[in-house]
Amino acid sequence: MGRFEHKVIWITGASSGIGEALACEWSKMGARLILSGRRESELEKVKAACAHSELCTIVPFDLADQRQVEAAADRVLQQFGAVDILVNNGGISQRSLAVETELSVDRRIMEVDYFSGVALVKKLLPVMAERKSGHIVVVSSIVGKFGFPLRSAYSAAKHALHGFYESVWAELHMQGVRVTIVCPGRILTDVSLHALTKDGTPHGVMDHGQKNGISATTCARKIIKAVGRNKKEIYIGKMDLLMIYFKRYIPWLYYLLVSKVQPR
Numbered sequence: 569m570g571r572f573e574h575k576v577i578w579i580t581g582a583s584s585g586i587g588e589a590l591a592c593e594w595s596k597m598g599a600r601l602i603l604s605g606r607r608e609s610e611l612e613k614v615k616a617a618c619a620h621s622e623l624c625t626i627v628p629f630d631l632a633d634q635r636q637v638e639a640a641a642d643r644v645l646q647q648f649g650a651v652d653i654l655v656n657n658g659g660i661s662q663r664s665l666a667v668e669t670e671l672s673v674d675r676r677i678m679e680v681d682y683f684s685g686v687a688l689v690k691k692l693l694p695v696m697a698e699r700k701s702g703h704i705v706v707v708s709s710i711v712g713k714f715g716f717p718l719r720s721a722y723s724a725a726k727h728a729l730h731g732f733y734e735s736v737w738a739e740l741h742m743q744g745v746r747v748t749i750v751c752p753g754r755i756l757t758d759v760s761l762h763a764l765t766k767d768g769t770p771h772g773v774m775d776h777g778q779k780n781g782i783s784a785t786t787c788a789r790k791i792i793k794a795v796g797r798n799k800k801e802i803y804i805g806k807m808d809l810l811m812i813y814f815k816r817y818i819p820w821l822y823y824l825l826v827s828k829v830q831p832r
């Protein structure tokens with residue numbers, strides 16, 4: 569069972585993909601899980617599939633609605649007293665050109681991918697700092713490290729995560745608060761199906777890149793390992809990770825490669 573046994577771990581976006589896989593893996597280790605997402609029926613299925621479903625609590629809410637986000641945090645704190653590990657994983661991607669995307673879609677992506685997690689952190693941090701213990705895990709993306717066609721709002725929201733969570737770490741690491749930023753490349757989940765198009769309707773297509781991505785279970789295992797080792801930032805993927813290094817060390821190559829991508 570190990571170090572995660574009996575730990576209270578709150579996973580947003582637990583109804584599918586990476587969040588679901590994290591729930592399954594952490595449940596095997598005897599963690600007490602709080603599973604969130606909008607689709608209650610899917611959360612019930614994930615709970616039922618967990619090795620210790622008796623240790624799972626479902627807290628459905630919409631990350632796009634600040635009142636629901638804060639109410640969920642209040643409920644969790646009331647019920648559990650404190651959260652050992654918060655995993656801000658719930659998120660939505662994008663498949664649309666910046667110039668065509670309605671501003672309301674940009675705002676929705678920022679709300680779900682950035683502000684909702686910030687709101688949860690503001691609720692939970694005081695308790696973590698008081699207990700001198702707590703770990704915040706945030707799922708960013710490789711496009712949190714560089715821009716990419718058809719991802720303007722998504723990439724912007726993921727970039728914003730780095731500034732916020734690095735600052736939180738800098739402010740609170742002396743009070744025992746840990747932060748791990750996860751940057752996945754392409755992972756085989758429904759993320760492209762759920763991604764928003766220019767008018768906010770779902771893309772509804774399993775992208776080639778996703779189909780050939782690594783499995784959500786492999787991704788979840790790497791995340792759990794990194795959390796156990798208190799890593800500050802990790803990259804999970806295949807060749808797609810190279811773009812991070814090109815942008816950082818050989819920027820002209822990054823600009824050349826990204827200019828060749830045909831936005832479709």
Ligand SMILES: NC(=O)c1ccc[n+]([C@@H]2O[C@H](COP(=O)([O-])OP(=O)(O)OC[C@H]3O[C@@H](n4cnc5c(N)ncnc54)[C@H](OP(=O)(O)O)[C@@H]3O)[C@@H](O)[C@H]2O)c1
Binds near residue numbers: 605709
């Ligand atoms: N798959 C990849 O290639 C990849 C790469 C880089 C980063 N990521 C990031 O990984 C995270 C998980 O994505 P995934 O790949 O596992 O995709 P996914 O299968 O589409 O899962 C997304 C999760 O977020 C939840 N969610 C979305 N909008 C929400 C809302 N308004 N309120 C509450 N929950 C919401 C969904 O739950 P409900 O639909 O039930 O609300 C779902 O559980 C995301 O932050 C994504 O940006 C994924």
